[in-house]
Amino acid sequence: MHPCLLVTEILLHIIGFLETSSEHHSTCHKGDLARLARTCRAFMDPALDVLWRTQCTLGPLVKCLPGHLWTRGACDEINLIGKPTTNDWLSLRRYSFRIRVFEPSWPDPVRSSGVGDDTLSAIFSPDVFHALFPALHTLNLEFLSNKIALALLDRVLSPRLLQLRFRLPRHLDPHNLNELLESITDRAPSLRVLKIDAYAPAPSSVLHLELGFGQIPHLRTLCFPSTLYVSPRSLLKPRQMQHLRVLSLTLTTDPVPALYHPDQPVFPVLQCMKITAHTLDQCCDLLRITTSSQLGEVSMSYSSQTSEAVMHTFLQEVGKAHGRSRNLHTLVLQHAFTISGPNLKPSVYSPSTFKPLLACHRLRVLDIRDVGDLAIDDAFIANATLAWPRLEELRLRGLPWIDSHRTTIASLRELIRGCSRLARLSMAIDARALPDKNSAWRSSPVEELNISDSIMEDPEVVERYLRASLPNLKTLIALDNLQCWRAVLRMEGVIGDE
Secondary structure: OOHHHHOHHHHHHHHHHHHOOOOOOOHHHHHHHHHHHOOOHHHHHHHHHHHHHEEOOOHHHHOOOOHHHEEEOOOOOEEEOOOOOHHHHHOOHHHHOOOOEEOOOOOOHHHHHOEOHHHHHHHOOHHHHHHHOOOOOEEEEOOOOOHHHHHHHHHHOOOOOOEEEEEEOOOOOHHHHHHHHHHHHHHOOOOOEEEEEEOOOOHHHOEEEOOOOOOOOOOOEEEOOOOEEEOHHHHOOOOOOOOOOEEEEEEOOOOOOOOOOOOOOEOOOOOEEEEEEOOHHHHHHHHHHEOOOOOOEEEEEEOOOOOHHHHHHHHHHHHHHHHHOOOOOEEEEEEOOOOOOOOOOOOEEOHHHHHHHHHOOOOOEEEEEOOOEEOOEHHHHHHHHHHOOOOOEEEEOOOOOOOOOEOEHHHHHHHHHHOOOOOEEEEOOEOOOOOOOOOOOOOOOOOEEEOOOOEOOOHHHHHHHHHHHOOOOOEEEOOOOHHHHHHHHHHOOOOOOO
């Protein structure tokens, strides 16, 4: 054997080519590593380390117990048929101490864990779990979406955990959830990633929380589902969230506190902000106090209608964030509207409202939807084409039943001519007048075009014209939905009969 293969670092580098192959979790990949571990003593430990480092199921580990202690079930899961002794469990440490990541690859609980419920509970008993997995730092229990998952999770929290992900059950006592979250912050202080998911909630299951994150100071990623409403005060206490890079959650209706701590900046290294709020004012205030120079993605959703002045102020804050950060490339802004009441009068946003966005020259994705009456015109699009040369995806849409479109098919042509990287485009336009077929359309990479809810005399004629003008187009949606929306509005009493 060549002496270089006796150097562990070199051997691990070679074995890494197997680990990073395209068939990462395939049987072939695992078999190659197992054969390598059996080649010789020098290869055994490095190969076993790589083989066991990341597990997507617990079945292979349980099958390392003596054969009389387990059996295979009807769904191919592994079930215990005897009670393993302490020595039986400890015999697994030869392999289990190498496991650092448990990341199931199947949504089904049985297929994900690879073991039955009783076996899973036995492994997750505190004494067994902590003895078997001293190096585990990443735990994903998202495949378990019942109350058992929360009980199992509470047993295995430890300072070693760096990444934790789980899913809330459909029905959950708020008191139990608060206790669990307090346990996480108390007993897993080293967490870098905390992601909580949930099923779509019933109206009565929305939970309001006021949390303290000061005990997990190294948190990098915090993602909560829409069922959990978090008070802004929980996030914006001094000396918290100083290392946070990804933030995704829903705010309560509490106002965002105005913070002025020059020695303790707010979100100084944040890279991705995804916020759902009641009002756009809350989004605006949160963006205003964020000091990060690394912000790359801003995604805001709000449910209450907002005035043109507030919209303009928010977009000014986006412009300021773009000035602070050379990485800001994505802006998503959505109004989560509801059709209710006889006085639904959407705000009208003139082109001057969106003028601050013209200073954001590094935008690659701009997605503005359902924000009211988007009164932009061809002149604004002409300026936008010059301002956003790197644009790859653009969606500019007001409420879908608005028919006062001021942009025409000429705007599409200007965008496609000026934005050489544009691949996805969605706008509602006035497509009643089509330019001459000989008018030049620059060859572009546009693959998806959606002009639904546009004003069209004949959608089929418009579709034929666009397909002829854009030969690279793969998807074209040109549905005339205005009459359908008006029918819905009449049924809801929002508009009267014509």
